[in-house]
Amino acid sequence: MARSDERAGRMWRVNTLGFxxxxxxxxxxxxxxxxxxxxxxxxxxxxxxxxxxxxxxxxKLVEAGWAEYRTEPGPGPHDKKLYSATAAGRAALAExxxxxxxxxxxxxxxxxxxxxxxxxxxxxxxxxxTAELERREASLAHYLTVRAEFEADGTPEDPTTQxxxxxxxxxxxxxxxxxxxxxxxxxxxxxxx
Amino acid sequence: MARSDERAGRMWRVNTLGFxxxxxxxxxxxxxxxxxxxxxxxxxxxxxxxxxxxxxxxxKLVEAGWAEYRTEPGPGPHDKKLYSATAAGRAALAExxxxxxxxxxxxxxxxxxxxxxxxxxxxxxxxxxTAELERREASLAHYLTVRAEFEADGTPEDPTTQxxxxxxxxxxxxxxxxxxxxxxxxxxxxxxx
DNA sequence: CCGCTCATGTAAAACGTTACATGATTCA
DNA sequence: TGAATCATGTAACGTTTTACATGAGCGG
Numbered sequence: 001m002a003r004s005d006e007r008a009g010r011m012w013r014v015n016t017l018g019f020x021x022x023x024x025x026x027x028x029x030x031x032x033x034x035x036x037x038x039x040x041x042x043x044x045x046x047x048x049x050x051x052x053x054x055x056x057x058x059x060k061l062v063e064a065g066w067a068e069y070r071t072e073p074g075p076g077p078h079d080k081k082l083y084s085a086t087a088a089g090r091a092a093l094a095e096x097x098x099x100x101x102x103x104x105x106x107x108x109x110x111x112x113x114x115x116x117x118x119x120x121x122x123x124x125x126x127x128x129x130t131a132e133l134e135r136r137e138a139s140l141a142h143y144l145t146v147r148a149e150f151e152a153d154g155t156p157e158d159p160t161t162q163x164x165x166x167x168x169x170x171x172x173x174x175x176x177x178x179x180x181x182x183x184x185x186x187x188x189x190x191x192x193x
Numbered sequence: 194m195a196r197s198d199e200r201a202g203r204m205w206r207v208n209t210l211g212f213x214x215x216x217x218x219x220x221x222x223x224x225x226x227x228x229x230x231x232x233x234x235x236x237x238x239x240x241x242x243x244x245x246x247x248x249x250x251x252x253k254l255v256e257a258g259w260a261e262y263r264t265e266p267g268p269g270p271h272d273k274k275l276y277s278a279t280a281a282g283r284a285a286l287a288e289x290x291x292x293x294x295x296x297x298x299x300x301x302x303x304x305x306x307x308x309x310x311x312x313x314x315x316x317x318x319x320x321x322x323t324a325e326l327e328r329r330e331a332s333l334a335h336y337l338t339v340r341a342e343f344e345a346d347g348t349p350e351d352p353t354t355q356x357x358x359x360x361x362x363x364x365x366x367x368x369x370x371x372x373x374x375x376x377x378x379x380x381x382x383x384x385x386x
Numbered sequence: 387c388c389g390c391t392c393a394t395g396t397a398a399a400a401c402g403t404t405a406c407a408t409g410a411t412t413c414a
Numbered sequence: 415t416g417a418a419t420c421a422t423g424t425a426a427c428g429t430t431t432t433a434c435a436t437g438a439g440c441g442g
Contacts, residue, residue, distance in 0.1 A: 023309040046304035075410040078422040097309040098317035111239035116290040124291035179368040268438040271394040
């Protein structure tokens, strides 16, 4: 699958961003602007895209028959478009979610900096790593708050609910920040003079 | 900085891939082919690129005066080129390594799958996650072997050596795989019927 | 002789970022 | 009245992937 409109001459092979957006539309109807906001805030930890890319991908999802929209008079020169996932879109998304993962192709600039850090001034390195430590401490604190809010209403247990998968991604965030923080503290410790 | 050849009309703003490659050349002279191999094997955990991209970036690094090469007769229709970093290239790399990190823009497909997993068949989801678990168990085992080899020769302690930064990236890999494995085991557990 | 490794390159297409462009409403 | 938020779009540029193209040397 991951293909749409078998009969048409030009087919768009739906990419990961397409599924990221479709995943938001499968939850509730959204304007392109709202999609861009959600790409920053709750989704931002594991995926992101700018509004220019989002508008284009929404258009392609509609062409593919996986999303549709209704127009509303909006502020500004253009009409507001409220997008939602079609039944075909939901089915494709469900199949994609459980399909085999491609081998990941990581791009982690922090590790690349450390790998070349033997050449750098240790004091400057310590400063950069301390800034990163603080950024991630704030990030962890945020995830812990969100987790507490979830658990106050009862720990989610049913993996076929939105609430559960949201909770699962927050737990991942906590684990991820915790291990990096430990590693950063150790690294900064080795840079003491 | 991160700019080169101030006088020329067109300047190439060196990108992260440029620094990734320069970091390899700063350690030892390499052919483009070898760079591509190293981008898979030791660097692959935190950065990667295909050979088409690498050859182009090497050319730009030379134009920028940050790398140079000497030609050797190679197999096949083209000469072999042995690239190395220039003094200017090393200086730029050292400065870049400790400069402030841009805010990361993550692209984690595993989390995106889980986020949409509430729509998917739990059994299919369990299968996908189990495959990922096995892939990462193998990866952890590999990092543990590498760490043992490092520590057999004495734990690296000087952060201005290549040996130390290599060791640091391996420790990061171990921590990273361990937390994901814990999280995956918990997640798969919630999908038992 | 077949396939693998070594070795470099080009071209086209797809993907992603940044800048430009417009304009109503709401809040200070 | 000025800034922020809501709202959509295009154009240019830069990055990344995929496919095409070539060919020597080595091991089975």
